[in-house]
Amino acid sequence: MHKKNLFLFLFFWVAQSGMAEIQSQPDKQKDVTQLDMADLLNVKVTSVSKKAQALSDAPSAIFVISSEDIKRSGVTNVPEALRMVPGIDVARINSNKWAITSRGFNGSSANKLLVLIDGRSVYTPAFSGVYWDAQDVMIEDIDRIEVIRGPGATLWGANAVNGVINIITKDAEKTQGGLLTAGGGSYETGFGSLRYGKKLGDDTYGRIYAKGFQRDNFKTSGKNTNAGDDWSKQQGGFRIDSRLTEQDELTLQGDLYHTDINQTLMTPNFIPPTFNQTISDQAYNEGWNITSRLRHKYSTTAEYILQFYYDHTRRNEFFSQQSLDTFDIDFQNSFELTDSQDFIWGLGYRTNMDQFNTTQLTALTPSRRNTQLFSAFLQDEFTLVEDALWLTIGSKFEHNDYTGFEGQPTARLMWAPSPKQRVWAAFSRSVRTPARAEQDVDLLRAILPSPPLAQFGGASLPMEISINGNKAFQSEVELTYELGYRFTFSPKASFDFAAFYNDYDKLRDTASLSDVPTFVSPGTDGILQPHLHLPLVFQNTGKGRTYGFSTSTIWQMSDWWRWDLNYSFLKTEFAGTLQVATQPVSPQNKVSLRALINPADNINFDLWLRYNSDAIVTVPTVVGGANTTTIKGYVTLDARLAWKPMSNLELSLVGQNLLADRHLEYVDEVFVVPSEIPRSVYGKIAFDF
Amino acid sequence: MLNHTISTVNTLFSAIKIAPVLMIFLLMECGSFRTALADTLEEYTVKAALSLNFARFTEWPPDGFTANSSVITMCTLGDNVIHDAFSGVEKKTIGKKTITVINLTRIRDLNQCQLLFVSGMEKNKTIQLIDEIKMSPILTIGEDDDFIKSGGMVILKIVDGKVSMQINLDAVKKARLQINSRVLKLAKIVSP
Known part of the structure; x- marks a missing residue:
């Protein structure tokens, strides 16, 4: 009740003051054109309302996090920054793990999202999800993060079923000189970064960077003990941007990193009476990557881009030891087909070479696999009515080693009823192709004591429940209907609405192949005691639908105060045999309210209030899969105060999750012991030289 | 718990x-x-007003206007913020001529423009754009140093919270345009 009242109050207060502001807008335009040039050059100008006023022309649910947004939110990593996006669900599992999705189905192995860092795909084909603990960039060098909710399948890869997150770093020309940052606090026990950029030649710029951090333990959920999930990272990299000719731009970049991760796991074993043990796992991940991109512009309306990258990652955890090498080459070409048609087409090839070592809990057969992906896309944008109506149609075609050919068409229509408004609608079909694990894994999920068995004189035997891949596992199919509306209702305020309806077929589910577990004699599978085995196999028998909408309002209340208010609503419904147990459900209501305040020219003060309603996740316990548990909704607040005593020096103080000692956001489906996010504070210094 | x-x-x-x-x-x-x-004033309101003044104080060669036209066409390449700002100078009169603003959504029919305001365009594209029209009598106005480097004529750049003007006179002359000396006195003359 209280929270509703608060939000209603804030909403109406903001709305009311907004209307007053809009109505009292003085008509400055007319006066300005009467001013003479000397006066115009002498007047103080401001561009603060640009963000509030700008209207995207993309016929999709796009949201852009700017570098300024990242700085002022006080976040220290990419996953936390994504909390700014409506329709994106960010749930922190422990100190070093996140579950992130777009439009539902959140889980630590959430699998319907494509994440790109400067054009390099970072989702892992092992389970089609993202290892967020391995993904990092120099946060100050991010130019923007573009997030598209919904299928981005036409231009992007096969995994962009429910969204694309595109992390774009700054051109090296924009990061000249040095930047030193350092800080620490209660959770962020210490972090620092150093970047240096230099002009390397005529129209050639470069930068190098190094960063590191040490992050503390969270607390185990429901207990007052350390969750044993502290972690640290060292990372370095470079980027060179060169203009080879008037028409050619070449970018070369690379990164190298190592992350030490601690985590507490609860893993199954054959030792009674609990049949599980708690393990303090010292894990790590490391990797390197190199990307090269050539852009050739051959007229004002035509260009091609040729990109290749090589990415190596290695990951060692108690339950999984894997390495992956990816080589990818992409070509795309855009040009004006006729006066009213913009055409873009592309070709791509990717090869994934992986290796999995067998651990106590997982084995993949075969342990090495080299898979190849061929893709092509074409898209045509028609201007049906100049300045008013556009139609985009296109399709992506791909051939993968798991399911063969897949086609993913989309059609998008955009209408501009006035220069200040955009209405768009879209229909798309997209597929989520199988992950390596879904075909090849053998995962020990749980061991439970069986009920007393008459044939063993009423004794109970341990029963092993495993999850097994299915070589016949197919792609999940999604049909998406979208509708959007954008309105810049004053030079200082804009509103963005996007609704969707997703119809899923062939969703992943697990089913046991027989009703009774099989009896395994001692020694036959390497286990020296008699036990039962119940294998659960991945099936494409799930059906479901999700629908919802999100809104995003930006209001520049005055030159020194901006509000960003986002709300998202999501409903998840499963049909048929599919149980919630195998497909987690994201929170139904989410609110993010940010106030960006400049009390003085060299002082920033920011508040960020977030609300999440209850979420449903799975907990592994019972035969036949899992139980569900509800994560209680929460409200939290971040605050940041920054002061620039000199133009090249900034001191800031950030408080995160201030409203409670700690709160739970997620319970991992598999082995990770849940921990709670604590209230924390850190200070930071940033020095340009 | x-x-x-x-x-x-x-x-x-x-x-x-x-x-x-x-x-x-x-x-x-x-x-x-x-x-x-x-x-303070909005950045683009001021830039639009300055562009209007350029239209007022620039002389185009006789062939720059199609047959005794009674309009001066100002074109923009930019987003809705730019469009909004330039709508404020639409229909203003300069002598006997009226200002028409065309918000280009594609880079086409540039020869209908006497003045072209370019905002937020990537460098690569700007170079191609300027190259295409460098001999045409179109006064090009941009916003950063790259624009001058790419061969553009005028930039309106924010320095210490105010708009400062820089003019590349060589490019102006090549296009056979003349900017009134009153304007030149307020600007910094630069070469690419």
């Missing part, structure tokens, strides 16, 4: 009921002195 969470949530609800709201109002009051100082 659940009970604990519920009670925590309840406590924090009661806490947040007051704290942020109070803080916000406090800030509103503290900060209100800033509104008094806020005698």
Whole structure:
């Protein structure tokens, strides 16, 4: 009740003051054109309302996090920054793990999202999800993060079923000189970064960077003990941007990193009476990557881009030891087909070479696999009515080693009823192709004591429940209907609405192949005691639908105060045999309210209030899969105060999750012991030289 | 654990009921002195007005206007913020001529423009654009140093919160345009 009242109050207060502001807008335009040039050059100008006023022309649910947004939110990593996006669900599992999705189905192995860092795909084909603990960039060098909710399948890869997150770093020309940052606090026990950029030649710029951090333990959920999930990272990299000719731009970049991760796991074993043990796992991940991109512009309306990258990652955890090498080459070409048609087409090839070592809990057969992906896309944008109506149609075609050919068409229509408004609608079909694990894994999920068995004189035997891949596992199919509306209702305020309806077929589910577990004699599978085995196999028998909408309002209340208010609503419904147990459900209501305040020219003060309603996740316990548990909704607040005593020096103080000692956001489906996010504070210094 | 969470949530609800709201109002009051100082204008309103002045103080070669046209066409390449700002100079008159603003959505039919304001275009594209029209009598206005480097004529750049003007006279002359010396005196003359 209280929270509703608060939000209603804030909403109406903001709305009311907004209307007053809009109505009292003085008509400055007319006066300005009467001013003479000397006066115009002498007047103080401001561009603060640009963000509030700008209207995207993309016929999709796009949201852009700017570098300024990242700085002022006080976040220290990419996953936390994504909390700014409506329709994106960010749930922190422990100190070093996140579950992130777009439009539902959140889980630590959430699998319907494509994440790109400067054009390099970072989702892992092992389970089609993202290892967020391995993904990092120099946060100050991010130019923007573009997030598209919904299928981005036409231009992007096969995994962009429910969204694309595109992390774009700054051109090296924009990061000249040095930047030193350092800080620490209660959770962020210490972090620092150093970047240096230099002009390397005529129209050639470069930068190098190094960063590191040490992050503390969270607390185990429901207990007052350390969750044993502290972690640290060292990372370095470079980027060179060169203009080879008037028409050619070449970018070369690379990164190298190592992350030490601690985590507490609860893993199954054959030792009674609990049949599980708690393990303090010292894990790590490391990797390197190199990307090269050539852009050739051959007229004002035509260009091609040729990109290749090589990415190596290695990951060692108690339950999984894997390495992956990816080589990818992409070509795309855009040009004006006729006066009213913009055409873009592309070709791509990717090869994934992986290796999995067998651990106590997982084995993949075969342990090495080299898979190849061929893709092509074409898209045509028609201007049906100049300045008013556009139609985009296109399709992506791909051939993968798991399911063969897949086609993913989309059609998008955009209408501009006035220069200040955009209405768009879209229909798309997209597929989520199988992950390596879904075909090849053998995962020990749980061991439970069986009920007393008459044939063993009423004794109970341990029963092993495993999850097994299915070589016949197919792609999940999604049909998406979208509708959007954008309105810049004053030079200082804009509103963005996007609704969707997703119809899923062939969703992943697990089913046991027989009703009774099989009896395994001692020694036959390497286990020296008699036990039962119940294998659960991945099936494409799930059906479901999700629908919802999100809104995003930006209001520049005055030159020194901006509000960003986002709300998202999501409903998840499963049909048929599919149980919630195998497909987690994201929170139904989410609110993010940010106030960006400049009390003085060299002082920033920011508040960020977030609300999440209850979420449903799975907990592994019972035969036949899992139980569900509800994560209680929460409200939290971040605050940041920054002061620039000199133009090249900034001191800031950030408080995160201030409203409670700690709160739970997620319970991992598999082995990770849940921990709670604590209230924390850190200070930071940033020095340009 | 659940009970604990519920009670925590309840406590924090009661806490947040007051704290942020109070803080916000406090800030509103503290900060209100800033509104008094806020005698500023929107960046693009000023840039549009400056562009209008360029239209006023530039002489085009006789062939730059199609047959005794009674309009001066100002074209923009930019987003809705630019469009909005330039709508403020539409229909203004300069002598016997009226200003028409065309917001180009594609880079085409540039020869209908006497003046072209370019905003937020990537460098690669700008170079191609300028190359295409460098001999045409179109006064090109951009916003950063790259624009001059790419062969553009005028930039309106923000320096210390004010607009500063830089003019590449060579490019202006090549296009057979003449900018009134009153304007030149207010600008920094640069070469690419």
